[in-house]
Amino acid sequence: MLIPCPYCGARDAEEFSYRGDATPVRPDAAAPDAAEQFHDYVYLRDNPAGAFRELWYHSAGCRRWVEVERDTLTHAITATRFAAEGRRA
Amino acid sequence: MSRLEKNGLIDRTQKLRFTFDSKFFEGFQGDTLASALLANDVKLVGRSFKYHRPRGIVGGGAEEPNALVELRSGARREPNTRATTAELYDGLEARSQNRWPSLDFDVLAVNGLLSPFFGAAFYYKTFMWPKAAWEKLYEPAIRRAAGLGRAAQEADPDIYEKANAFCDVLVIGSGPAGLSAALAAGRSGARVILAEEDFAFGGRLLSERTTINDAAPTEFVDKTLAELRALPNVRLMRRTSVAAIYDDCYAAVERVGDHLRTPEKFQPRQILWRITAKRAVLAAGALDRPIVFGGNNRPGVMLAAPAQTYINRFAVAPAKKMAVFANNDAAWTTAFDALDAGAEVAALIDTRDTVSPTLAQAAQDRGLRVILGGEVFATKGKCLDSIELRAAGKTEILQVDGLAMSSGFSPNIALTCHHGGKPVWNEAIAAFVPGECPPGLSVAGAATGAYSLSDCLAQGAAQGAQAATEAGFKATAPDTPKAEDAPRALKAFWHVENSKGMAFVDFQNDVCAKDVVLAHKEGFVSVEHLKRYTTLGMATDQGKLSNVPGLALMAKQSGKTIAETGTTMFRPPWSPVALGAFAGHHRAKDFRPARLTPTHALAEELGAVFVEAGPWLRAAYFPRKGETNWKQSVDREVRAVRESVGVIDVSTFGKIELQGPDVGKLLDRIYINTFSTLPIGKARYGVMLREDGFVMDDGTTARLGQDRWIMTTTTANAAKVSQHLDFCLQNLWPDLDVRMASVSEQWAQIAVAGPRSRGLIAQIVDDASAVSAENLPYMGALETTVLGGVQARIFRLSFSGELGFEIAVPADQGEQLARKILETGAEWDATFYGLEALAVMRIEKGHVSGPELNGQTTAADLGFGRMASTKKDYIGAVMARRPALTDPDRMGFVGFKPVNPKEVLRAGAHVLAKGAAATTENDLGYLTSATISPTLGHAIALGFVKGGAARIGEILRAWDGLRGTDILVEILAPAFYDSKGERSNG
Numbered sequence A: 001m002l003i004p005c006p007y008c009g010a011r012d013a014e015e016f017s018y019r020g021d022a023t024p025v026r027p028d029a030a031a032p033d034a035a036e037q038f039h040d041y042v043y044l045r046d047n048p049a050g051a052f053r054e055l056w057y058h059s060a061g062c063r064r065w066v067e068v069e070r071d072t073l074t075h076a077i078t079a080t081r082f083a084a085e086g087r088r089a
Numbered sequence B: 001m002s003r004l005e006k007n008g009l010i011d012r013t014q015k016l017r018f019t020f021d022s023k024f025f026e027g028f029q030g031d032t033l034a035s036a037l038l039a040n041d042v043k044l045v046g047r048s049f050k051y052h053r054p055r056g057i058v059g060g061g062a063e064e065p066n067a068l069v070e071l072r073s074g075a076r077r078e079p080n081t082r083a084t085t086a087e088l089y090d091g092l093e094a095r096s097q098n099r100w101p102s103l104d105f106d107v108l109a110v111n112g113l114l115s116p117f118f119g120a121a122f123y124y125k126t127f128m129w130p131k132a133a134w135e136k137l138y139e140p141a142i143r144r145a146a147g148l149g150r151a152a153q154e155a156d157p158d159i160y161e162k163a164n165a166f167c168d169v170l171v172i173g174s175g176p177a178g179l180s181a182a183l184a185a186g187r188s189g190a191r192v193i194l195a196e197e198d199f200a201f202g203g204r205l206l207s208e209r210t211t212i213n214d215a216a217p218t219e220f221v222d223k224t225l226a227e228l229r230a231l232p233n234v235r236l237m238r239r240t241s242v243a244a245i246y247d248d249c250y251a252a253v254e255r256v257g258d259h260l261r262t263p264e265k266f267q268p269r270q271i272l273w274r275i276t277a278k279r280a281v282l283a284a285g286a287l288d289r290p291i292v293f294g295g296n297n298r299p300g301v302m303l304a305a306p307a308q309t310y311i312n313r314f315a316v317a318p319a320k321k322m323a324v325f326a327n328n329d330a331a332w333t334t335a336f337d338a339l340d341a342g343a344e345v346a347a348l349i350d351t352r353d354t355v356s357p358t359l360a361q362a363a364q365d366r367g368l369r370v371i372l373g374g375e376v377f378a379t380k381g382k383c384l385d386s387i388e389l390r391a392a393g394k395t396e397i398l399q400v401d402g403l404a405m406s407s408g409f410s411p412n413i414a415l416t417c418h419h420g421g422k423p424v425w426n427e428a429i430a431a432f433v434p435g436e437c438p439p440g441l442s443v444a445g446a447a448t449g450a451y452s453l454s455d456c457l458a459q460g461a462a463q464g465a466q467a468a469t470e471a472g473f474k475a476t477a478p479d480t481p482k483a484e485d486a487p488r489a490l491k492a493f494w495h496v497e498n499s500k501g502m503a504f505v506d507f508q509n510d511v512c513a514k515d516v517v518l519a520h521k522e523g524f525v526s527v528e529h530l531k532r533y534t535t536l537g538m539a540t541d542q543g544k545l546s547n548v549p550g551l552a553l554m555a556k557q558s559g560k561t562i563a564e565t566g567t568t569m570f571r572p573p574w575s576p577v578a579l580g581a582f583a584g585h586h587r588a589k590d591f592r593p594a595r596l597t598p599t600h601a602l603a604e605e606l607g608a609v610f611v612e613a614g615p616w617l618r619a620a621y622f623p624r625k626g627e628t629n630w631k632q633s634v635d636r637e638v639r640a641v642r643e644s645v646g647v648i649d650v651s652t653f654g655k656i657e658l659q660g661p662d663v664g665k666l667l668d669r670i671y672i673n674t675f676s677t678l679p680i681g682k683a684r685y686g687v688m689l690r691e692d693g694f695v696m697d698d699g700t701t702a703r704l705g706q707d708r709w710i711m712t713t714t715t716a717n718a719a720k721v722s723q724h725l726d727f728c729l730q731n732l733w734p735d736l737d738v739r740m741a742s743v744s745e746q747w748a749q750i751a752v753a754g755p756r757s758r759g760l761i762a763q764i765v766d767d768a769s770a771v772s773a774e775n776l777p778y779m780g781a782l783e784t785t786v787l788g789g790v791q792a793r794i795f796r797l798s799f800s801g802e803l804g805f806e807i808a809v810p811a812d813q814g815e816q817l818a819r820k821i822l823e824t825g826a827e828w829d830a831t832f833y834g835l836e837a838l839a840v841m842r843i844e845k846g847h848v849s850g851p852e853l854n855g856q857t858t859a860a861d862l863g864f865g866r867m868a869s870t871k872k873d874y875i876g877a878v879m880a881r882r883p884a885l886t887d888p889d890r891m892g893f894v895g896f897k898p899v900n901p902k903e904v905l906r907a908g909a910h911v912l913a914k915g916a917a918a919t920t921e922n923d924l925g926y927l928t929s930a931t932i933s934p935t936l937g938h939a940i941a942l943g944f945v946k947g948g949a950a951r952i953g954e955i956l957r958a959w960d961g962l963r964g965t966d967i968l969v970e971i972l973a974p975a976f977y978d979s980k981g982e983r984s985n986g
Ligand SMILES: [Zn+2]
Pocket: A005, A006, A007, A008, A009, A058, A061, A062, A063, A064
């Protein structure tokens, strides 16, 4: 599978490490229900058959975390971006 | 000899000698083993899998189910090689397999006589009971009786490569469609790879007598190849089988040296190619299929299309006198070609009642006897000597030694299914055609079910041009040459009812028509179940011939159509791939690269014994003269450190350089303890957690300047921690102004420890005062120079528990530094020590390491509870406060020593109370690290016990069910040696 890294271009999936769902956001530790929120953040994951936003780390390349939009049924990749982009406040 | 006197694509000037079952034969350059055997009238080539029935060559390529041989001998012996794909070379050795004592007389052929008892799932049913007999009795006996060939018993002496290729258009197959596609794409300037499984390009054009532009088809092949060869953007790869389609790549096996007796020196035997192609055109052609009738497996019965190949391409008459039995026009051309080549054809039996007048005329012109509406229902002879047929209510026996059969063609669609695409049944040609194809793949020619030569040429050109266009090139389909189209009509026909003798569906697995019927009666109504139950379509040929006839029989049983019945899934690979090709160079020591420390050569000089530590090769200990076992060496090394000075290479630790104004903030968030307050010139021990609250790694981080920090990690977690930091910086806190880089490879790090270490280091640094106790106190860090100007970082750290220094220098200076230290320290017998001594000393000191950081332990479990800040959030902070993780009854970190000091403790033992049974409920904990301390003179261990430090002083048991020991132990605080740390602080 080829993953188009926004920095390096299309590279083989072997160069990447997989993390999973890109959507969970690390909760605020000071929130009154922080324990529940962290439980969900650490353990609860959807496993959709179809469109999925996920994180890949270009470990054998530019070391950037890349957010990949991939169809889990076909492995078709529709978009990639640096993970940091969507997150910088 | 059945070699025809003229024609054929063999080089009669190049005689090749070979042996089959130790008998010498001759063939020609251009032969396969199969064609050479047929030319020598060898018809019996193997025994079948289950019944040990005599078998002959039935196909012409990868589809061959019968002619499986052991090729070569000794370490190169390869079982289950299809004689039809083995290119003949001088000195080839082949043996028949699955027969005993000989191919001609096989004792186990008695299985065939017992066939009424050997129905579908015979093995499952018969050998189920008693269960114990399976392993001891049945399985070994069955394996001997029903096996294929024998694998070599020695290591494979050949080299296998893995390689990558990139192209715009990959064309799979080089028949009329493939050649046209490659030409159309190649002319546009696109990078084209044309992959052909065979050793000759041309596909069916090599086998059929037709015309293209009024000339022989081989002329078209030669002309096209000449043009393709002249194009620098086209790469022709013959002997290359595209075996699988994965995501964004094609896997192909190139048989580089298989046509040679042994590969040339340094030449690989095979290359496993990973081909990345923007587009691909599948032009893999189609395969002829058998008819299911009584005795259809007898040597001498062959598929019609391969028979035509033997006649036209290899100039071999498959029989002296043959008959043809078919349901389609194409098989008629086999009869015509046999006649035209001078062979005798007794009759052509067609199941259809009528055929086209042109076809009938062509037969009449040749004087060929045609029997319409006929069926062959029995055969006779060990090798075929007669067939029995019926037509128009009468039966007749024909004396023939060859029968070409055909139930029509099946397109080679396997590759189109590798992404899950389902083939579609096409009633008009009674075959499955491609359904949804993998992205980027289109299909042309006979593989689509378009069998006429003009269609193949036109489709190939169109698909080749389109593929190149989609890959970004300006391409137009070249004009299709004028081609003579052979008739291709067909009427579906699968099975001769009321046959005499066993009617085989799957030759390789000995599955008969009655087995399919039985499976259906027993309720196996799904095709996938049918396959597993009867083994139909398994093994090397994966049902290339048997699949469709088997489905047809099944459909008939259930009263469904074949379309409704569906087909089993085609999975990679298309044809068998040698395991060596998958392994490539990754064998034995080269299984993965070994990482060597900067002082590796020095350690070798000193006679080190090395041990694999993850990917690293590290010195375990350094035996000296007179030492007879490793413990003596290790104890001496420990004593040297405790009493004088020792030296060890610790370069394998992960080292991460961190820079920027926010490094302190980052460290506060990833370590349980606070780092932002760390003064410049100091190092601090830190523990980091995973977000689930368990410990991930530990190590020291030093502050070298206002915005410059250097972190160390454990050897094992170096890459993981680096990835973790990148995750934190890029995903969690992209606002932090921090830059980081792994510098593990850039710095060599040498630890010098022991009471004499300061005196020694003072002679290594350029400015001796730099390492004075005042300038560099315990946990101090500074940058200076050593060895006359070599940049260095010195840390006052100690893993051994003695006064210690770690000196980091650029990696290429590491060996020089270590040599200088040993040379300077000679007066104190400065001793290079290894991992074993290091492990002994850290256990004596109660320092945690890999066995304790096992992913199941919290900071509190390890005794770092008080280190954890309560004033800040950090990774894992919230989850570490979960009730189960803060339960005071959790297993906590302690030390153990045997009550009887003569006893030896071992890691892995479980802790039990006195008198308690060894059950999971009674489990109190476990030992993680153990050693015999040379300093204390008895065994000690580290580990975890319920309640932790609260149990100090108790006497419990270390029970080791694996090694059968049960030892009384006293629970101690984990630091056995210098528990106040006075020695390292000095
Ligand atoms: Zn990249």
